[in-house]
Amino acid sequence: MNRLLQGAMKAAVPCLCGLLISPASPAQDNTVKVGVLHSLSGTMAISEVTVKNATLLAIDQINAQGGVLGRKIVPVVEDGASDPAIFSQKAQKLIQEDKVVTVFGGWTSASRKAMLPVFERFHSLLWYPVQFEGNECSADIMYSGAQPNQQILPALDWAFEKGKKRIFLLGSDYVFPRTANLILKKHILHDGGTVAGEEYVPLGGTDFSSIITKIRVAKPDIIFNTLNGDSNVSFFKQMAAAGITESQIPVMSFSIAEQEAKAMGPSLVNGSYAAWNYFESLNDPMNKQFIAAYRKKYGQDSVIDDPMVHGYIDVYIWAAAVKKAGSFDPQSVRKAATELGWTGTAMGPIQFADNQSLYQTAYVGQLQPDGQFNILWKSKEPLRPEPYDALAFPGRSCVIR
Amino acid sequence: MGHLAVLTGQLFNGISVGSILLLTALGLALSFGLMNVINMAHGEMLMVGGYVAYLTCRFVHGPAGFLLALLFSFLGAAVLGGVLEVTVIRWLYGRPLDTLLATWGVSLILQQGARSLFGAIGVDVVAPHWLSGSVAINHGVLAGLTLPYVRIFIILLTIVTFALLLLFIARTRWGLFLRAVHQDREMAQALGVNTKWVDLLVFAAGTGVAGLAGAALALIAPVTPTVGQSYVVYAFLVVIVGGLGSLLGTALAALLVGLFSSTVQMFTGVSLSDVFLLVLVIVFIQFRPRGIIFQRSRVMKEA
Numbered sequence: 001m002n003r004l005l006q007g008a009m010k011a012a013v014p015c016l017c018g019l020l021i022s023p024a025s026p027a028q029d030n031t032v033k034v035g036v037l038h039s040l041s042g043t044m045a046i047s048e049v050t051v052k053n054a055t056l057l058a059i060d061q062i063n064a065q066g067g068v069l070g071r072k073i074v075p076v077v078e079d080g081a082s083d084p085a086i087f088s089q090k091a092q093k094l095i096q097e098d099k100v101v102t103v104f105g106g107w108t109s110a111s112r113k114a115m116l117p118v119f120e121r122f123h124s125l126l127w128y129p130v131q132f133e134g135n136e137c138s139a140d141i142m143y144s145g146a147q148p149n150q151q152i153l154p155a156l157d158w159a160f161e162k163g164k165k166r167i168f169l170l171g172s173d174y175v176f177p178r179t180a181n182l183i184l185k186k187h188i189l190h191d192g193g194t195v196a197g198e199e200y201v202p203l204g205g206t207d208f209s210s211i212i213t214k215i216r217v218a219k220p221d222i223i224f225n226t227l228n229g230d231s232n233v234s235f236f237k238q239m240a241a242a243g244i245t246e247s248q249i250p251v252m253s254f255s256i257a258e259q260e261a262k263a264m265g266p267s268l269v270n271g272s273y274a275a276w277n278y279f280e281s282l283n284d285p286m287n288k289q290f291i292a293a294y295r296k297k298y299g300q301d302s303v304i305d306d307p308m309v310h311g312y313i314d315v316y317i318w319a320a321a322v323k324k325a326g327s328f329d330p331q332s333v334r335k336a337a338t339e340l341g342w343t344g345t346a347m348g349p350i351q352f353a354d355n356q357s358l359y360q361t362a363y364v365g366q367l368q369p370d371g372q373f374n375i376l377w378k379s380k381e382p383l384r385p386e387p388y389d390a391l392a393f394p395g396r397s398c399v400i401r
Numbered sequence: 402m403g404h405l406a407v408l409t410g411q412l413f414n415g416i417s418v419g420s421i422l423l424l425t426a427l428g429l430a431l432s433f434g435l436m437n438v439i440n441m442a443h444g445e446m447l448m449v450g451g452y453v454a455y456l457t458c459r460f461v462h463g464p465a466g467f468l469l470a471l472l473f474s475f476l477g478a479a480v481l482g483g484v485l486e487v488t489v490i491r492w493l494y495g496r497p498l499d500t501l502l503a504t505w506g507v508s509l510i511l512q513q514g515a516r517s518l519f520g521a522i523g524v525d526v527v528a529p530h531w532l533s534g535s536v537a538i539n540h541g542v543l544a545g546l547t548l549p550y551v552r553i554f555i556i557l558l559t560i561v562t563f564a565l566l567l568l569f570i571a572r573t574r575w576g577l578f579l580r581a582v583h584q585d586r587e588m589a590q591a592l593g594v595n596t597k598w599v600d601l602l603v604f605a606a607g608t609g610v611a612g613l614a615g616a617a618l619a620l621i622a623p624v625t626p627t628v629g630q631s632y633v634v635y636a637f638l639v640v641i642v643g644g645l646g647s648l649l650g651t652a653l654a655a656l657l658v659g660l661f662s663s664t665v666q667m668f669t670g671v672s673l674s675d676v677f678l679l680v681l682v683i684v685f686i687q688f689r690p691r692g693i694i695f696q697r698s699r700v701m702k703e704a
Contacts, residue, residue: 043521173672201671204631206622209414209552210666216410216545217402230523233623241528241549241621243535263522 032071032328034059034318035078035094037105037115042082043229047259047307048107051129052077053298054308055104058315061293068319069326076100084114091118091126101328102127104314107307109133109175116141125330127318129310131254131277133179134387137398140330142337143357144310144317146277147385148183154362155224155252155275156187158377164221164250165193170211170235171226173200180226180254186391196220201227206234212242215249225253232256236268246271252364257305258371266371276306277360278347279373287346303371306347310358313345317352349382355398357385402545406538410546411663417552419659420559424614426636426643426651427566428482428607434646435583435603438490439501442508443636444629446608448515449481450474450615451624455524467529471558471616478612483605490604491597508629515626523623532620551620558617562610563652569606570648579603583646638682644692653693 036055038048059073067073076098080087087106094100095118102125106112109132119126119140131146159167167188171177181198188195196218199211215223227235232253239251252273258280261269280291280303290312295302321337322328338352348361359382365373388396425447432438457470485507493500528551535549570576581589582599590596614632615624622628635658643654658678665674 046520046522173670199670202675204625204627205671206618206628206631207418207671209417210411210663211671213407213410213414214667216547217407230623230625233523233525234621237525237623238549238621241533241535241551243537243547243549265525265527268525 030071031074032068033074033076033098033100034315035091035098035100035103035105036075037078037080037087037090037094037103039082039107039111040077040079044080044082044107046263048080050259050302050305050308051107051311052105054294054312055315057294057297058312060297062315062319068322069328073319080105080111084108084110087111088114088118091115092122095119095122095124100124102318102330102333104129104311104318106130112136112141123330125334127314129314130307133176134183134389135179135393137355137387137400139334139356139400141356142314142317142334142352143385143387144314144352145307145358146360146362147357147387148180148389149386150277150360150362150383151275152180152184152224152254153187153389154379154383155254155273155364156184156191158275158364159222159224159252160191160193161377166196166219166221167193168196168215168218168220168223168249169198169226170223171200172203172205172228172231174203174228177226177228181224183389183392184224186389190391201231203228203231205231208235208238211235212238212244215244216242220249223249223251225251226255227253228255232260233264233268236264236272240268256367257307258303258373259305261367261371262303266367266369269367270369271367273364273366273376274373275362275364277362278306278309279363279365279375280304281365281372281375282347282363284346284348286344290346309345309347313347313350316345317343351382353385354400355385355387356400357387357398359384403542406543406546407667409543410548411667412660413548413552415660415663416656417556417659418662419656420556421614421618421632422635422639422659423652423655424559424562424617425611425632426639426655427563427648428609428611429633429636429640430643430646430648430651431603431607433640435579436490436494436600437497438494438604439497439504440485440490440604440608441501441505441633442485442511443504443608443611444631444633445508445511445515446478446482446611446629447615447618447632448511448624448626448629450478450612451526451619451628452515452519452524452615453477453612454616454619455519455526455624458526464529464531467526467532467620470526471613474612474616475609476612478615479605479609482608482611483601485608486601486604491600512626512629519624519626521626523625523628525623526616526619528620555617555620558613562613563648566606566610567648575599575602638679642682642685642692644694647692647694650692650694 036052038052039045059075063072078090094103104127106128107130112128116138126141128141128143129145131151134147169181185195197214256274291304320340321333325332325336338354342349342351351359353359361382362379363375364377365375368374387398429443432440453474454470457473458466461469489503532550532554535547538546578594578599581594582596639654639658643650662674665677
């Protein structure tokens with residue numbers, strides 16, 4: 001045993017010398033580390049693992065083309081474990097110990113709010129890929145997911161265009177549905193519609209019997225649904241059991257994308273509507289390329305949805321911004337990212353606005369029995385992101401220097 | 402939809418919510434009342450029943466699939482409850498706090514186990530053909546009222562289960578033992594009743610009924626690893642309000658809680674109606690600390 005160890009030491013010593021003597025270790029010059037921070041375990045894993053996959057796909061592709069500024073990107077993947085406190089710890093670990101130049105990650109608003117002070121303290125940069133309630137404006141976050149005026153308000157415009165003006169608001173009882181409905185109510189009343197009802201159930205709530213009675217009494221033209229997770233299954237099941245069909249009272253959901261439809265069983269939500277900035281069924285050559293590349297790497301039966309595409313695009317924009325800035329410094333990168341101009345992507349033309357949120361197109365789709373959306377409507381042009389809604393939060397604006 | 406139709410509909414909804422609560426609470430009433438055991442893993446028996454029903458329906462198709470699922474979820478949860486009694490609870494009798502901690506640990510293990518096996522997203526049992534649809538009334542004062550078959554079925558299932566359980570306790574030899582142990586454990590022991598077997602039987606029957614509740618719940622909601630948690634709190638509440646060890650009291654309390662929730666929810670939201678419910682229970686307990694129906698027993702005196 002001793003002899004073996006000594007032999008190993010002898011062999012190792014010249015190698016160490018070699019390392020010390022060489023002028024600069026080549027390993028450090030040729031790579032740059034970025035953080036990828038999503039929930040890989042716990043309740044959110046089902047959604048976030050696919051965003052992590054899409055992020056890694058973009059990194060692979062950029063590396064295959066020679067990397068950024070001549071350096072290969074090395075992703076450091078961490079697990080946020082569906083727990084905001086862990087997101088905050090891991091973000092700090094990525095920035096301080098791994099010395100990553102930027103981080104891609106987060107899903108729930110709670111996880112973003114937990115990471116925000118960390119990124120502000122170290123002046124690092126977080127790329128956040130999911131639609132959210134707005135009402136936040138940090139220089140150290142790039143908000144690529146939709147602001148309320150890019151998802152929920154276009155859906156309202158669509159409903160009004162279709163003559164659906166009596167709207168029933170239903171959501172889980174936490175920050176996103178409450179804020180989204182606050183904004184929706186202002187706009188419904190402003191535009192001459194009626195709020196037929198507003199109901200919340202606790203996260204994970206399973207009993208909708210009383211709410212369905214209220215829906216029957218209120219007779220809305222459409223239900224705007226911001227329920228999250230499993231409550232959706234209970235709601236759609238109990239609606240079906242009560243004999244209310246999509247053609248009688250349609251449901252427009254803001255948290256059901258292709259992944260969720262697949263998990264819930266497409267037959268349960270067949271015919272319901274959703275508003276997103278991307279659908280897998282978008283007929284676009286860049287989208288087809290992206291889907292093909294994703295399926296090649298992660299399996300032919302993979303389902304693609306909106307947050308995954310945002311996670312994928314974020315890496316490309318970051319790489320382009322680094323090239324433009326000629327540096328990995330987060331402060332230069334975030335400025336360069338807002339000066340890139342229009343870029344064609346799988347979800348259509350996009351560009352980061354000066355408030356560090358994304359110009360993007362809004363779509364409304366209807367779920368088909370195969371779990372894909374039939375796209376019924378799109379906004380005339382990519383919409384400018386508005387973090388603070390003018391009616392709900394008057395006088396506030398997001399200016400980032 | 403007329404006022405009378407809404408009122409009738411909400412009464413029906415209240416009874417339906419109360420039925421699931423009763424199925425969940427029966428087992429607790431038995432184990433708490435007879436053995437003075439606070440089983441924190443009781444909610445997970447409901448979860449296990451739900452997953453067993455899901456598995457059965459995946460492998461057995463056709464109209465009888467769900468009936469078989471009910472049977473298997475009862476047996477599955479009963480066997481699991483039996484194992485729990487033999488391996489954990491039996492060794493901790495007379496130490497209520499230790500039992501509470503140990504069963505809480507078991508509940509965490511079961512939840513994480515379900516998450517690893519079935520994933521965090523809920524699985525769902527599609528109601529069989531003969532249960533899909535609803536009774537719709539289109540004429541008269543009740544026009545607009547719809548009663549889903551699934552909810553009617555759950556109410557009937559609860560009535561039948563409750564009646565069978567009462568019959569079992571009132572008419573069978575083991576029921577007699579159960580009552581004897583409940584009244585005076587040591588005396589029953591002295592007269593030759595094998596109290597260990599009685600405890601095991603009662604505990605397994607209680608968890609089995611919770612499994613049944615899980616299968617019934619699977620018809621209207623998804624089965625998730627944490628589904629038990631959202632029901633077990635209400636089940637404890639029902640047992641306390643009903644009176645420890647009284648099955649009739651438990652039934653009354655479950656019905657009251659269900660009706661109260663569905664009535665108050667018509668005027669406020671779900672979260673606020675829970676607040677009112679808890680306030681009401683706290684006030685009620687001040688005046689009737691022993692619940693609606695209180696049964697005298699040696700076990701209770703010691704506790």
